[in-house]
Amino acid sequence: MYGGYDASTGPKAVVTACNALAVAAAAWFLFGGTDTVADWFGTDADHAEVLRRGLLIALSAIYLLRFVATTFVMLRRSMEWSEAVTVGVWVVIIHGTMAYLGGTNTASVGVLTWLGVALYFFGSYLNTGSEYQRKVWKQVPEHKGKLYTEGLFKYSMHINYFGDVVLFTGFALVTGSLWAFVIPAIMACMFSFLNIPMLDKYLAERYGAAFEQYAEKTAKLVPFVY
Numbered sequence: 001m002y003g004g005y006d007a008s009t010g011p012k013a014v015v016t017a018c019n020a021l022a023v024a025a026a027a028w029f030l031f032g033g034t035d036t037v038a039d040w041f042g043t044d045a046d047h048a049e050v051l052r053r054g055l056l057i058a059l060s061a062i063y064l065l066r067f068v069a070t071t072f073v074m075l076r077r078s079m080e081w082s083e084a085v086t087v088g089v090w091v092v093i094i095h096g097t098m099a100y101l102g103g104t105n106t107a108s109v110g111v112l113t114w115l116g117v118a119l120y121f122f123g124s125y126l127n128t129g130s131e132y133q134r135k136v137w138k139q140v141p142e143h144k145g146k147l148y149t150e151g152l153f154k155y156s157m158h159i160n161y162f163g164d165v166v167l168f169t170g171f172a173l174v175t176g177s178l179w180a181f182v183i184p185a186i187m188a189c190m191f192s193f194l195n196i197p198m199l200d201k202y203l204a205e206r207y208g209a210a211f212e213q214y215a216e217k218t219a220k221l222v223p224f225v226y
Helices: 009-031 037-041 047-074 081-103 111-138 159-175 178-207 209-217
Strands: none
Touching: 009 047, 009 081, 047 081, 047 111, 047 159, 081 159, 081 178, 111 159, 159 178, 178 209
């Protein structure tokens, strides 16, 4: 999972297809069926319900675009088939859960909804922004073989993972359902007890003392907290 560098075109294409199909299915669930989108908007449906569903589709679509950019542009490491299948199933669960819980919610759109949108974009910035900063830094020849500890990674060793937790917390807020917070909760646990230990082990073996010094002074996931 870590340490290999190849295109992994097949696995990356499969996980991206799963993501795209999940977004399409979510859009169909929210606005599809026998009516066209134009007909749906022309009904007497509550404006808050229409707005919430529109936001849910937009957030799913933005996540898909970011996923494509990260997977094919910024992700240098290889992706195994087992990872592609696991992540593919996970993104289907995410999009399906958010669409179902948000699409069946008829409550008004208020401050918490827009707070959710703000958190979504902030988390997206932490994730994609940090990945982009690292990619640019790694392209400098003098930095080859060195551990990246700058930019947003100064505040957390895994700020990109923290960004995912923040953005999906925001996504859950937009659904207006407490059950949706199961998604970022599971994600935080997966990062803390699975992904981070695996990645830290690899980084410690590759960078040695440089990684140890970085780990001693930098939060592991949540900046200034943990």
